[in-house]
Amino acid sequence: MEQLILKNITAGYPGKSNIISGINAGPFKPGVITALVGPNAAGKSTLLRSMAGLLKAQGEMQWNQKNILHLSLREKAALISYMPQYLPQDIELNAIESLISALKASSFDQISVRLPEARKKAFDVLEQMDLVELAMEPLNQLSGGQRQMISLAQAIIREPAILLLDEPTSALDLQHQVAVMQLVKEYAAKGKIVMMVLHDINLATRWSDELLVLHKGKIAAHGKPNEILNASLLASVYNVNAIVETLQSGQIQVHVESLIK
Amino acid sequence: MTDHITIQHTARQQAEEDFHRLQHKRKWIIGVLALLCLTAFCFDIALGPSSLAIKDVLIGLFNSSAVDDGTKVIIWQIRMPYAIMAVLVGMALSLAGAEMQTILNNPLASPFTLGVSASATLGAALAIIAGISIPGVPDNWIISVNAFLFAFASVLLLQAVSKWLHAGVGILVLFGIALVFTFNALVALLHYIATPEALQQVIFWSMGSLARSNWDKVQLLTIVLVVVLPFSFSAAWKMTALRLGEDRAAGFGINVQRLRFASLFRISLLAATAVAFVGTIGFIGLVGPHIARMLIGEDHRYWFPASLLTGALIMSLSSIASKMLIPGVLLPIGIVTALAGVPLFIYLIIKKGRRM
Numbered sequence: 179m180e181q182l183i184l185k186n187i188t189a190g191y192p193g194k195s196n197i198i199s200g201i202n203a204g205p206f207k208p209g210v211i212t213a214l215v216g217p218n219a220a221g222k223s224t225l226l227r228s229m230a231g232l233l234k235a236q237g238e239m240q241w242n243q244k245n246i247l248h249l250s251l252r253e254k255a256a257l258i259s260y261m262p263q264y265l266p267q268d269i270e271l272n273a274i275e276s277l278i279s280a281l282k283a284s285s286f287d288q289i290s291v292r293l294p295e296a297r298k299k300a301f302d303v304l305e306q307m308d309l310v311e312l313a314m315e316p317l318n319q320l321s322g323g324q325r326q327m328i329s330l331a332q333a334i335i336r337e338p339a340i341l342l343l344d345e346p347t348s349a350l351d352l353q354h355q356v357a358v359m360q361l362v363k364e365y366a367a368k369g370k371i372v373m374m375v376l377h378d379i380n381l382a383t384r385w386s387d388e389l390l391v392l393h394k395g396k397i398a399a400h401g402k403p404n405e406i407l408n409a410s411l412l413a414s415v416y417n418v419n420a421i422v423e424t425l426q427s428g429q430i431q432v433h434v435e436s437l438i439k
Numbered sequence: 440m441t442d443h444i445t446i447q448h449t450a451r452q453q454a455e456e457d458f459h460r461l462q463h464k465r466k467w468i469i470g471v472l473a474l475l476c477l478t479a480f481c482f483d484i485a486l487g488p489s490s491l492a493i494k495d496v497l498i499g500l501f502n503s504s505a506v507d508d509g510t511k512v513i514i515w516q517i518r519m520p521y522a523i524m525a526v527l528v529g530m531a532l533s534l535a536g537a538e539m540q541t542i543l544n545n546p547l548a549s550p551f552t553l554g555v556s557a558s559a560t561l562g563a564a565l566a567i568i569a570g571i572s573i574p575g576v577p578d579n580w581i582i583s584v585n586a587f588l589f590a591f592a593s594v595l596l597l598q599a600v601s602k603w604l605h606a607g608v609g610i611l612v613l614f615g616i617a618l619v620f621t622f623n624a625l626v627a628l629l630h631y632i633a634t635p636e637a638l639q640q641v642i643f644w645s646m647g648s649l650a651r652s653n654w655d656k657v658q659l660l661t662i663v664l665v666v667v668l669p670f671s672f673s674a675a676w677k678m679t680a681l682r683l684g685e686d687r688a689a690g691f692g693i694n695v696q697r698l699r700f701a702s703l704f705r706i707s708l709l710a711a712t713a714v715a716f717v718g719t720i721g722f723i724g725l726v727g728p729h730i731a732r733m734l735i736g737e738d739h740r741y742w743f744p745a746s747l748l749t750g751a752l753i754m755s756l757s758s759i760a761s762k763m764l765i766p767g768v769l770l771p772i773g774i775v776t777a778l779a780g781v782p783l784f785i786y787l788i789i790k791k792g793r794r795m
């Protein structure tokens with residue numbers, strides 16, 4: 179079965195070579211959503227960017243017994259799609275154009291599509307995400323949340339086997355947070371691997387199958403929310419006093435009480 | 440539920456129709472721009488010390504045996520090389536500007552942002568003042584050839600440095616600024632040691648002017664454009680995707696480093712050739728792409744051609760203005776574009792400032 183395993187991944191930036199170090203995690207299985215959580219600057223974006231090939235990294239990223247960490251961007255793009263945390267401003271393209279160019283820009287054989295097909299697919303994705311009204315809106319005139327939704331559309335339109343989302347819900351209202359999580363759930367159900375950075379721990383426990391807790395560039399815990407989440411983990415990672423409650427539904431709920439002095 | 444679906448369906452059809460119409464509108468805009476260019480071009484040929492009737496210009500262009508020899512000479516020998524040069528330079532600088540704005544992710548960038556014109560001026564000044572000669576290059580070409588070599592070499596240097604340092608866009612721009620200052624200082628040094636005659640020639644050279652046009656130069660610039668254009672146009676999708684952000688584009692499988700390198704190469708060819716032949720003509724490469732963007736947006740499949748045409752149009756109009764502003768005097772066109780461009784530039788800065 180297709181699965182993804184991270185072995186000893188180390189990555190950083192010039193002058194700070196070990197922002198994340200010795201990351202061993204997995205296997206990540208198709209159909210499973212993993213929420214990547216952890217405090218600011220823990221290295222969540224760094225990990226996703228190294229997996230996507232945007233940042234040089236050492237180690238191994240095994241996919242079907244092959245190390246895909248050092249594949250070329252083109253080869254990676256056929257397999258992985260990454261939604262960046264930060265979205266550029268001031269783009270005079272409308273939403274539908276950005277989606278079409280997402281498909282047309284890549285010359286990789288498996289993805290390369292003809293223009294009418296790309297156009298149809300772009301409208302399909304907008305329809306699926308209930309965003310058709312935004313199709314003709316210029317990106318620089320969208321609200322932050324709308325722009326984030328379009329950015330998510332740009333990531334999933336390529337239907338990658340591995341979807342990496344960096345804080346896709348940070349600018350979204352409650353309704354759209356749920357809409358995004360539902361969409362991601364449907365996407366994973368098609369047999370795709372999803373890893374997403376989430377800051378809202380309750381959103382993460384409610385919607386994801388597994389949590390990967392990152393702290394200071396290392397993995398602090400990895401597993402099902404009800405198996406790994408407890409007060410001492412939250413205290414050591416986030417430096418907060420918190421109560422972890424299991425609801426009748428089996429759902430985990432975290433209440434943050436105060437900072438640890 | 441069914442209601443919802445039918446509403447969605449029509450909403451989608453509506454959006455698809457709107458998009459279709461937008462594409463059509465863009466093609467129309469490009470067509471109209473081309474027509475305006477042609478009109479301005481004809482007026483550019485008609486106007487001058489001995490004005491011709493537009494009718495005679497048209498007849499002379501399409502059936503030159505039907506006009507008298509004097510008109511034929513004025514059209515084909517005197518006015519035509521200037522008028523075509525204006526169009527070609529406008530196209531080259533505007534396209535180079537559009538490419539530069541995308542790869543530097545900065546709408547205020549121009550083909551000269553990274554020091555292309557400063558280095559060309561240094562090359563020209565060296566040729567004029569030091570009187571150097573390159574074996575195999577005829578004397579009347581030496582200034583242009585030297586200007587081109589310097590402009591081109593400066594961009595290659597910039598690329599080498601940025602590749603060597605793995606530098607991002609910000610560093611690239613800073614290096615470009617450093618180059619501009621360096622070249623300007625060297626040009627000033629040359630000014631200082633130059634003879635008065637040479638100094639006058641250098642200063643006149645650095646004011647962009649079409650007066651140095653001839654058919655050979657027109658041919659060469661045409662060749663450069665014909666060679667570069669297909670590469671620009673075939674990069675259009677990738678360049679459009681680059682507007683969505685560097686990480687995003689790389690995530691689509693685009694080698695951003697290579698895309699940027701190839702684009703800089705095209706920019707340097709276009710800008711260096713144009714500057715070598717007519718000197719520094721500012722603001723076309725800034726304002727041309729900007730007007731095109733306002734008309735058409737940033738889908739580079741349309742934006743690049745539109746930029747070519749807006750650049751050509753502005754240059755033709757400037758060429759007309761350079762003959763009309765002071766009757767009987769042909770102003771260097773660089774002065775006209777700068778005078779018209781500065782207010783536009785300030786307007787763009789203010790507009791951008793307000794949005795941020």
Ligand SMILES: Nc1ncnc2c1ncn2[C@@H]1O[C@H](COP(=O)(O)OP(=O)(O)O)[C@@H](O)[C@H]1O
Pocket residue numbers: 191192194197216217218219220221222223224225
């Ligand atoms: N481009 C960069 N250059 C240098 N350091 C960086 C860069 N991006 C992030 N860092 C550093 O790496 C650390 C982890 O950042 P990041 O992965 O973005 O954290 P997170 O996404 O978990 O908030 C931070 O200390 C940050 O300062």
Ligand SMILES: [Mg+2]
Pocket residue numbers: 222223224263344
């Ligand atoms: Mg981050």
